[in-house]
Amino acid sequence: MGRIFITGMGLISAVGRTVAQNREALSGGSCGISSPELVPTKYAGILPCGEIKISTEDLRHQLNATETGTTRTSLFALHAFEEAISDSRLTPGQLTSFDTALIGGSTVGGMCLTDELYRDAQQTRKGSAYINSYDSSAVMMYLQERYKMRGIINTINTACSSSANAILYGARLIKNGLARRAIVGGVDSLAKFTINGFNALHILSASVCTPFDQDRKGLNLGEGAAFLVLEKEEDIVNKKLYAELTSYCNSNDAFHASSLSDEGDGPYLAMKGALDLAGLAPGKIGFINAHGTGTENNDLVESRAMLRLFNRVPPFASTKSNIGHTLGAAGAIEAAYSILNLYHQEIYPGLNCLIPIAQTGLLPVESYKKISLQHVMSNSFGFGGNCTSLVFSKS
Amino acid sequence: MFYIHQTTCISPQQTFGEVNIKVLNQPAGHQLKVIEPTYGGIPPGVLRRMSKAVRTGVGAAIPFFNQSPIPDGIIIGTANAGLEECFHFLKQIVDYNEGLLSPGSFVQSTPNAVAAQIGMLGRNKGYNITHVHLGLAFENAMTDAGMMIKEHPANNYLLGAVDDISLYNHTLNLLAGWFKAEAFAAGELYELNSPGSIAGEGAAMFLVNGNPVNAIAQLQAVGTVHADDVVTIEQQLKHFLHRHLPAGEKIDVLISGENGDNRLQKYYASCEKIMSDEAGILRFKHMCGEYPTASAMALWLACHIFQKNPIPRHMVKKNLPQKEFKNILIYNCYKGAQHSFMLVAPG
Amino acid sequence: METAELKQQLKKQIIEFLNLISVSPDDIKDDEPLFGEGLGLDSIDSIELIVLLGREYGINIQDPKEGRKILVDINTMVAYIEQHRTK
Numbered sequence: 043m044g045r046i047f048i049t050g051m052g053l054i055s056a057v058g059r060t061v062a063q064n065r066e067a068l069s070g071g072s073c074g075i076s077s078p079e080l081v082p083t084k085y086a087g088i089l090p091c092g093e094i095k096i097s098t099e100d101l102r103h104q105l106n107a108t109e110t111g112t113t114r115t116s117l118f119a120l121h122a123f124e125e126a127i128s129d130s131r132l133t134p135g136q137l138t139s140f141d142t143a144l145i146g147g148s149t150v151g152g153m154c155l156t157d158e159l160y161r162d163a164q165q166t167r168k169g170s171a172y173i174n175s176y177d178s179s180a181v182m183m184y185l186q187e188r189y190k191m192r193g194i195i196n197t198i199n200t201a202c203s204s205s206a207n208a209i210l211y212g213a214r215l216i217k218n219g220l221a222r223r224a225i226v227g228g229v230d231s232l233a234k235f236t237i238n239g240f241n242a243l244h245i246l247s248a249s250v251c252t253p254f255d256q257d258r259k260g261l262n263l264g265e266g267a268a269f270l271v272l273e274k275e276e277d278i279v280n281k282k283l284y285a286e287l288t289s290y291c292n293s294n295d296a297f298h299a300s301s302l303s304d305e306g307d308g309p310y311l312a313m314k315g316a317l318d319l320a321g322l323a324p325g326k327i328g329f330i331n332a333h334g335t336g337t338e339n340n341d342l343v344e345s346r347a348m349l350r351l352f353n354r355v356p357p358f359a360s361t362k363s364n365i366g367h368t369l370g371a372a373g374a375i376e377a378a379y380s381i382l383n384l385y386h387q388e389i390y391p392g393l394n395c396l397i398p399i400a401q402t403g404l405l406p407v408e409s410y411k412k413i414s415l416q417h418v419m420s421n422s423f424g425f426g427g428n429c430t431s432l433v434f435s436k437s
Numbered sequence: 438m439f440y441i442h443q444t445t446c447i448s449p450q451q452t453f454g455e456v457n458i459k460v461l462n463q464p465a466g467h468q469l470k471v472i473e474p475t476y477g478g479i480p481p482g483v484l485r486r487m488s489k490a491v492r493t494g495v496g497a498a499i500p501f502f503n504q505s506p507i508p509d510g511i512i513i514g515t516a517n518a519g520l521e522e523c524f525h526f527l528k529q530i531v532d533y534n535e536g537l538l539s540p541g542s543f544v545q546s547t548p549n550a551v552a553a554q555i556g557m558l559g560r561n562k563g564y565n566i567t568h569v570h571l572g573l574a575f576e577n578a579m580t581d582a583g584m585m586i587k588e589h590p591a592n593n594y595l596l597g598a599v600d601d602i603s604l605y606n607h608t609l610n611l612l613a614g615w616f617k618a619e620a621f622a623a624g625e626l627y628e629l630n631s632p633g634s635i636a637g638e639g640a641a642m643f644l645v646n647g648n649p650v651n652a653i654a655q656l657q658a659v660g661t662v663h664a665d666d667v668v669t670i671e672q673q674l675k676h677f678l679h680r681h682l683p684a685g686e687k688i689d690v691l692i693s694g695e696n697g698d699n700r701l702q703k704y705y706a707s708c709e710k711i712m713s714d715e716a717g718i719l720r721f722k723h724m725c726g727e728y729p730t731a732s733a734m735a736l737w738l739a740c741h742i743f744q745k746n747p748i749p750r751h752m753v754k755k756n757l758p759q760k761e762f763k764n765i766l767i768y769n770c771y772k773g774a775q776h777s778f779m780l781v782a783p784g
Numbered sequence: 785m786e787t788a789e790l791k792q793q794l795k796k797q798i799i800e801f802l803n804l805i806s807v808s809p810d811d812i813k814d815d816e817p818l819f820g821e822g823l824g825l826d827s828i829d830s831i832e833l834i835v836l837l838g839r840e841y842g843i844n845i846q847d848p849k850e851g852r853k854i855l856v857d858i859n860t861m862v863a864y865i866e867q868h869r870t871k
Contacts, residue, residue, distance in 0.1 A: 084535045149547060153523070160527050162612065163605045169612035176609065177516065178548070179571040183774070186663050195663055196577045197570040199548045207566055211581065218584045235523075238530050239543035244831060244848045294511075294556040294565035299486075300544045301827060311562055425544060426553025428565055482824050485803040537838045539801075540831050 046213050047437055048284040050130025050271035052122035052227075053378045055365040056092035056264055060125060065382050067364065068390035069410050074365050075250045075262050081232040082157070089246050091232055092264025092366025094118070109188070111175040113152045114265075116184045118371075119229040122267035123185055126225065130271035130281065136223065143194040143221035144182055145212040146269075147204025147228035149236075149370035151178035156234040178370075181229055193221055199370070201424030202333075203292075204228055205268070206373025206432055210290040212272050222277060227269030228374040236263055236369065243300060251336030252394040253360035254345065254406050261335040264366025268374035270381070283437035285384045288417065289322070291315025295427030301339045306347035308429035309333075313351050313419065316431040320417075324352045327433070328415040329389050331380045332406070333423045334360020335367050340423065345402035357413075359392030359406040373422035377432055380418040384436050388412050438583035438659065439645040440652035440784060442593075443504075445497045446737040447471050448639040448725045453497070456741070459749045461724065463623050467616065468602050469637040469726035478503070483558065486541055490518035490638075494551035494599035495558065497640040501595050502559040508595035508644065510564030512582050513552040514575035516729035518567075521603035522546040551599055564594075572771020574598065575730040579659045579779070586647045597642035598733035602726075607636050615727070615772065617697070623723040624751065626697040634696035637726015641733040643740075652784030654743045656736075657681055657764075662776040670776050671707045674768070677778045678711070682764070687713045689762040690742070692735045693754065694769030696722040701773050708768045709755075717757030719748065732769040732777055739765045739781045791862050801836045802829055814858045822857075830855055837861075842870030 053060065056074025057067035067074070078086045078093045096104075098114045105120050112120075127137065136142055152175040153159055159176050162169045174180065179197040186195045194215060198207045205228020212224030230236075240246045240263060247260035272287060293315055295308025302308060317324060333344055348355045361379050368375055383389055392406030416436050423429045446452040449469040450462050462472070471493055476484055478499035479492070487495065494513065501508055523546035529538045544550075549567040556565045564585060568577040575598035582596040610616055617633040626635060649655070658681040662673045678688070691712050695705045709718060725734045742748060742765065748757065767779040785793075795809035802825070816822040819830065834851045837843040843865065845851050854864045 156527065156530065160531055163524060163527075163608050165608065165612055169609065173609055173613050177571055178569050179516065179574075182570065183663075192663065194577070194580070194661065195570065196568060196573070199567050199569040200552075200565070201547045201549055211566075214584050214588070215580075218587060220580065220584070234530060234535065235527065238535055238538055239526060239540065239546070242538040242540035242543055242831070242835075243828075292564050292566060294553070294562050296556045296560055296562050298557075298826065299550070299553065299828070300540075307562055424549070425547055426549045426565075427556060428549055428553065428567075481805040485805045537835050539835045541828055544828060 045275040046216055046272050046287045047275060047278060048270050048287060048381055049273045049278060049281045050126045051284060051378050051381065052125030052129065053268040053375060054094060054118055054121045055266035055375055056094055057364050061378065068361065068379065071391050071393060071410065072364065073250060073393055078232065081234065083234045083237050085237055085241065089237065089241065089248060090250060090262050092262060093232055094265055111171045112184065113172065113175050114154050114231040115148060115151055115229055116181045118231055118265065118267040119181045119185060122227060122269045126269035126271050132271065138190050138192055140192050141222035142191060143212055143215050143224040144186060144191050145196045145198065145208040145224060145226045146182045147198045147208040147370045147373060148178045148181050148230055149199055149201055149204055150230045150233050152176035152180045153235050154231040154233040200428035201426055202369050203373055203422035203424040203428045203430045204370040206422035206430040207292060209270065209374065209377055209432060210292060210430060213287050213290060216272060216274055222274060224272045225269055226272055227267065228371040229267035230368055230370040231265040232263060245337045247336060250394060251363055253334035253336040253363050253392060254341050254399060254404060255395040256397040256399050258336045258338065258341060260337050261362065262366040264368040266365060266368045266371050266375055268371060268378045270377060285381045285434045286437050288435040289316045289320035289433040291319060292430045295429055297427055300425050302343040302423065306343040308427050309344055309347035309421065309423055310350050312429040312431040313347065313421065316419065316433045320433055322417060326417050327356045327419050329383055329418045330356055330358035331376045331418065331420040332358045332360045333421040334362055336362060342399055342401065344421065345399055345404045349402060355404055357389060357407045359390065363393035373430065376420045380420040380434050383418050384415050384434055387415055438656045439586045439647060440649055441643050441645055441654045441656060441740055442652055443501065443644040444642065444653065444737050444740045445500055446639065446641040446734065447474065447493045447497045448734055449637065450724050461623055461751050464635060467620050467636065469635060470602060471638050479558065486545060488521040488545055490521065490599050490601035491545065491550050491554055493601065493640040494518060494597065495554045497642045498555045498595060498597060499558065501642060501644055506593045508561065509592040510585060511552045511555050511561060511595045512566055512578045514568045514578035514598040514730050515548050515551060515600055516569055516571045516574050517600040517603065517606050518548045518551045519546045520605045521601065524603060524605040572729045572775035573661050573777060575733045576659050576661050576777045579656065582645050586645065590647045593644060593646045595642060596645050597640065598730035599640035600728040600730045601638040602636050626723045627695060627720065629697060630699050632698055632700050634698045634722065634727035637728050637731065639725045639734050641737040649784065654740045654784050655782045657780040657782055660778040663774060665773050667703050667707050670704055671711065674708060674711060674778055681780050686763060688716050688764060688766045689758055690717045690719060690765045692719045692721060692739060692765060692767045694722060694732065694735065695720050696727045701770055704770045715758050718755035719752045720754050721752060729771055732767060735767045735769060736779060736781065739767060743783045787862060790865065791858055794858060794862060797836060797840055802832055812858060817857055818855055841865050843868050
């Protein structure tokens with residue numbers, strides 16, 4: 043099988059609206075978690091979020107997205123998608139070709155319009171302009187229509203690992219000859235729906251999250267989007283090669299709807315499967331972009347699973363301390379961060395961890411470092427036990 | 438792509454357990470709702486939290502974990518699973534003004550609840566994924582299953598689809614004009630010549646692998662198109678048949694996704710036009726209604742036909758050739774924007 | 785309200801709130817653990833029960849860990865309700 047490389051990236055998050063801005067923010071240890079000003083919720087001022095401080099209207103104007111019914115989620119996706127395809131210098135012909143796939147992950151989709159959705163579902167006469175925009179597939183349908191794409195188009199929803207699975211799926215389409223290139227990624231925006239949902243589960247922190255800290259109080263929600271352009275080695279001429287997508291594995295924890303098992307079988311099997319598929323010894327992994335949500339359950343279980351797999355746990359950190367948990371976008375955004383680690387041979391600090399978890403003693407990377415990296419792993423775990431690990435390698 | 442070895446289907450018709458599709462169950466009001474079994478295989482402690490989509494999906498999947506070969510992974514297509522719970526949670530947000538909310542419905546509001554519950558009950562730690570791309574959610578799941586089997590030739594996968602009617606999606610689709618407002622008998626669906634179809638729901642599951650021995654059917658190819666112009670779709674269908682049908686072979690049976698919506702009739706008519714004069718044509722949406730993964734019901738019917746079961750009169754649009762069928766083509770279209778072709782052969 | 789009456793009412797509310805299929809109030813013993821063995825409830829149920837206490841009895845429990853001490857069995861729940869109810 044041919045090798046698959048990342049030739050373009052696009053990224054928007056609470057710490058930056060481009061890939062370059064994100065890199066700069068992560069290098070400097072910036073945190074984009076703040077009191078929400080744009081998402082309509084009574085928890086503004088109480089529950090901090092990784093909110094992108096641009097209004098939906100300004101975003102729509104800036105992107106010249108005049109189609110009716112475009113949601114904040116679709117606009118973030120468009121923003122990152124445009125950066126990715128321009129970065130990879132894909133031609134219009136390549137975009138509309140039958141062998142260009144578009145695979146995205148999203149959980150919130152058009153449900154960012156929580157109140158509008160509630161009203162529409164109660165209507166008996168006439169729906170709003172968003173009537174066809176609520177499905178989680180609406181975002182990829184929007185990009186497909188806007189760019190007249192004709193290859194395989196798909197939306198995956200495995201909760202918080204959705205876009206990690208979108209990357210995995212795109213890579214497999216290429217390896218199986220069903221696509222020549224794939225634009226893969228994910229998006230979610232802040233919503234009253236998810237803020238209240240995670241709050242009802244008592245896993246939102248009222249202060250900035252502290253992944254892997256003994257006294258962690260929960261997660262902060264975030265919003266954003268990332269897309270990667272995946273291409274086959276033999277097709278790439280005179281392009282920037284960010285990294286190779288070397289391996290991936292999807293496993294299920296098969297334990298509980300919203301928490302991970304004590305032993306962390308799902309996370310362990312996902313990480314181990316990803317190593318096995320590439321024939322990599324655990325010691326070859328130079329850095330792990332951990333799922334690290336900052337909840338009691340995730341960070342303990344993920345740490346245990348890392349200890350189970352690695353004789354010496356490699357340096358790791360969670361970028362959720364910079365941008366919050368972006369749910370369906372998290373897998374893609376963190377994949378992009380992992381690729382930046384490799385491309386620039388550097389690691390970014392995990393923020394706010396003061397005391398390691400007593401049971402595991404693992405401390406995330408504390409400061410920015412230049413470091414020689416061959417392979418980086420990115421973890422994404424979701425409700426329903428959906429665990430996926432990706433491995434990227436220096437090109 | 439793969440061989441189909443076992444199937445289950447929970448639908449508005451008598452398709453689960455003792456199958457009898459000769460009798461045509463009628464819609465209740467404006468909807469075709471599934472006949473729910475008793476779900477003996479699901480522990481009450483788990484069943485209590487399940488919404489209808491999760492119940493029917495898991496209910497249709499459980500039999501596969503009680504017999505050999507046990508699936509190595511779970512691949513589900515669904516557009517709507519979780520929406521009912523999603524709306525429950527939305528209602529709480531409004532009713533209690535973002536106050537003290539019960540989290541159960543939030544946890545079950547994600548579409549991956551079906552595959553996740555199947556994984557939990559089946560103690561399956563393998564590949565587990567949920568495709569949600571609306572009218573092509575099942576087709577994308579099929580493509581995934583085909584790739585998994587190519588990558589792991591000895592493995593078995595549970596491939597399935599489920600969608601249900603909830604207040605939420607029914608209202609949204611009705612407002613958007615996708616369902617007829619008037620009530621009618623199932624048999625009249627294709628005669629009304631008006632916009633909109635009838636709301637439906639169902640779950641269908643398939644045990645698939647790469648082993649031809651004793652298979653019920655072989656899925657030879659699946660194709661998907663995003664377009665709304667008839668010419669493109671016709672070209673794509675011709676291209677699909679040219680590529681996947683052995684030279685000189687013709688389609689024996691077309692299972693058409695015709696759904697009574699006169700705005701979509703042009704797509705089905707152009708597909709019929711491509712068929713030879715001898716090809717028989719069957720319809721099925723009067724049995725299960727319209728929903729994003731209805732094509733899974735069509736695949737279940739194709740398997741049913743290849744198991745040498747009689748084809749009920751109410752399905753026949755154009756007479757079938759009097760011979761053993763070498764193939765069945767399924768053409769389905771969702772809301773005029775998403776189209777799919779499946780080529781199925783006997784096992 | 786008498787303690788016995790409150791226990792009976794609470795059992796009915798728990799069954800309805802958690803949708804405990806085929807469980808009747810008489811099936812729930814006053815001193816039987818609600819979690820793990822016994823009724824077999826889990827972490828989501830414990831949060832659901834905190835919501836129940838809030839909505840039915842006006843009891844505000846912020847920390848789910850605090851809840852675990854109250855949600856041991858029917859006896860501990862009823863004792864807490866009797867002391868802290870605001871409605």
